[in-house]
Amino acid sequence: MATLDDFRNKEFLDQITILNEISGSKDPDTLPDLVELLKAPVGDTSIDYMVVNALNAVLSGNENKVIEGLTDDHDGYRILCIRVAGEHAFSHAAGPLMDIAKAEKDADRLMEVLTSLARIAAPETTPVFRTHLQHEDPFIKSSCIEALGKLEDIDSIDSFKTLIVESEAPDRYEICDITTWKAVEALATFSREDTIQFLVEKLHHKNPTVRRIITDALTSIGAPTIPALFKTFESGGTDDKILCANVLGFVGDRSGADGLVAAFDKGMAEDLNVRYAVYEALGRIGTMKGIICLVDGLQEEDELILMAVIGGLEKHVNPGMVSTLTKLIDKGDDQGAKLAKAVISSKATTIFKALYEDEKAGKALINALNTSKDSDIIDEFRNLLKEIGTDRAQADIDTLPVVFSGLRKALAADDSRSMCAMHRAILTDLEFSPYIAGNGEEAYDYVEQGEIFDIVITDMNMPVMDGMELVSKLRNTPGYENIPIIMVTTESEASQQNMAEKAGVTTFVTKPFKPETLKEKILEVLS
Structure with a gap:
């Protein structure tokens, strides 16, 4: 007796049990009856859904039947076979799917076919994706861009660049559409010198969302982006320098830090915004040259830049840095007070603990802490002083104000x-x-x-x-x-x-x- 004999007349729980067993066994003999149940549903939503799942499971192990189903007269079964072909990357289905894509006029069905072809990712499918690269439907267009990027289709590079250039048109730049997003990601897959240079040059795109996507793409590429970033850093304006420094910090490569220090020494970071970005990047990377540059930055007068310097050094505390910072704070001048305030405001607990060993520097830090109105900061350093546990630390705890959160x-x-x-x-x-x-x-x-x-x-x-x-x-x-x-x-x-x-x-x-x-x-x- 066949598994699905008299299925429609069975009890609900029996039907569920049978379909679950078929999904597990993937018995190919059940295929004709499952197809019949798909084409003429039982009428119960739960059962009809489980029929599709069981049919999907059986088809997953039968590539030939899936290919046959691609031209079936029943729309639902045909779509299911298209999806299964892509889900399981059936390579022999690529040819029939390409033929369907060439003739398909319905946008939704075309999207199904292209999605499956993209999952199969056969090199011979590139002409189909190129054909629909200019499709009026943005989702079909973006699907083709994504597929051509994964297939590393060099002939499509210029098309991707054009899409990004056109996205900055006066009537378009305010919105980041999906095709621009996918074009950026597709270019990033090539990691070629020309595609990287193009993305770096577009780092200051008119649309901030596109800038974020390009930043993420360049960061994912990593060290190969560094030459192009420095080329733009050296020749670009203030905003270009800031964005390039940010990416170099995210990439985190030593050569990036060395290059930023060299640029700093050449006077390329005179602008306060650029200097701020460079210090932040050096703090993220943490090379010896970078730390030395950050230590030199302790002489900066701008409060925000000082906080960037302190924030960078907090991750890379060493005896030489602590000694220099201690001497600067011990002077008791305006700069020393700014540095103490920056340590407190930045919650630089590691630096605080190292500086506190010097009684004079410790007093300056406590004075800065006592001026804070931030209950979280005061609690953070109160706990740190408890951890230090000396009589002096306890005496300093007793001086700390009680601050209530604002209404x-x-x-x-x-x-x-x-x-x-x-x-x-x-x-x-x-x-x-x-x-x-x-x-x-x-x-x-x-x-x-x-x-x-x-x-x-x-x-x-x-x-x-x-x-x-x-x-x-x-x-x-x-x-x-x-x-x-x-x-x-x-x-x-x-x-x-x-x-x-x-x-x-x-x-x-x-x-x-x-x-x-x-x-x-x-x-x-x-x-």
Whole structure:
């Protein structure tokens, strides 16, 4: 007796048991009856769904039957065979699928065929993807771009470049469409000198989301991007230098750090924004030359840049650095006070512990800590002093103020550790309770958890979710339609601010800035 005999008349639980057994055994003898059940469904949604699963399992071990099914008269069975061919990468199905793709006019069915061909990834399929590279449907077009990238089709490189160039047109750059995104990722798969150089040159794309995608692509390529990054760093403007330094930091290769130090020595980092980006990158990489450059940076006067220097050194504490920093703080001058404040604001606990051994430096650090209005920072260092456990540490604990969280809440998003520390310091000084995020997605998580903020501060360029996308999501979230949003940016092009204003940004602050500048801006928008 066949497994599926009299199936329609069996009890519900028996039907489920039979179909589960077929899915496990993949018995090819059940194929004709399963096909019949697909074409003439039982009528119970659960059973009909399990029939498809069982049929999928049986077809997964029968390439010939799948190829036969590609031309079946029944639309549902034909689509199932198309999907199974791709899911299991049946190479002999490539030819029949290519024939279907050439004749198919329905966009949805064409998408199914192209998706399966992309999964099969046979070199002979490239002409089909090239043919549909200019398709009016963006999803079909992006599917072809992605497939040609995986197939490393060199003849498509110029088409990908053209798509990215055209995406900066005046009527298009405000939106990052899926085809631009896929064109960037496709170019990144080649890792050729010309494709890398092109992506680096487009690193300062007019659209911030495209910039993020290009940054991620170059970071994933890694060390091969370094020559092109330095070529653009040396010849480009301020924004190009900043973005190149950021990528070099993300790549984390020693040669990148050495090149940044050399560029620094040549006077290519005179701009404060560039210097800030270089220090952050050197802190991420952590070579000996980079650390020496960071130690030299302890002479910087700008508070934000000092925090970038301290943040970088926190990851690479060594006796020489500690000795130099101790001497600078022990001078008791204005610079020493700035350095002590930077250690506290940056939560540089490793540096603090090393400096605290020197009584004079320790006193300067405690003085800086006592001026903080950030309850989290005070608690962090209170616990550290308890861990140190000396009589002096206990005496210093007794001097620490009790600080209560502000009644107003503020959200700040930035991928820079030092910038986040600066935001914390500014917001707590204004008696806000600060919520800090490393990117737009982390920031929006707070909102999804039900937090309501009195003000939002965001960087424009961030990984995962950039500031522009965060602003758009906030403005479409109930309760956030009119909350003030300040965007902190290094952007020099007016078009970037125009885009941000359209997205819903209230006002802007340009890096680098004095804490007082942002404080004034916060008070201004809240008034």
